Amino acid sequence: MAATIDPAALPTAERQARFFTDVARAFDQWGKPEQCYRALLAAEEAAPQEVRRGAVRDLATGLLRHDRKLPGVRDFAARAGVQII
Numbered sequence: 001m002a003a004t005i006d007p008a009a010l011p012t013a014e015r016q017a018r019f020f021t022d023v024a025r026a027f028d029q030w031g032k033p034e035q036c037y038r039a040l041l042a043a044e045e046a047a048p049q050e051v052r053r054g055a056v057r058d059l060a061t062g063l064l065r066h067d068r069k070l071p072g073v074r075d076f077a078a079r080a081g082v083q084i085i
Contacts, residue, residue, distance in 0.1 A: 033065075052081050
């Protein structure tokens with residue numbers, strides 16, 4: 001379903017970011033961390049302020065388990081507000 005939507009056609013950058021966050025959530029539920037991370041990066045590119053939302057922080061926290069396979073995920077998680085120990 002998401003593949004049929006053109007994110008550029010969405011009316012605001014915030015709505016585009018939320019679209020990508022929803023896509024990331026779906027990929028997370030399907031066990032596809034690489035695609036989840038790419039969708040979160042797209043959300044950040046569309047509207048950087050949106051990555052501070054709780055849903056994005058939760059997804060970023062989960063992605064930290066895949067740190068070795070996802071270059072830059074620690075930096076992304078920090079930008080999202082995840083406290084990294």
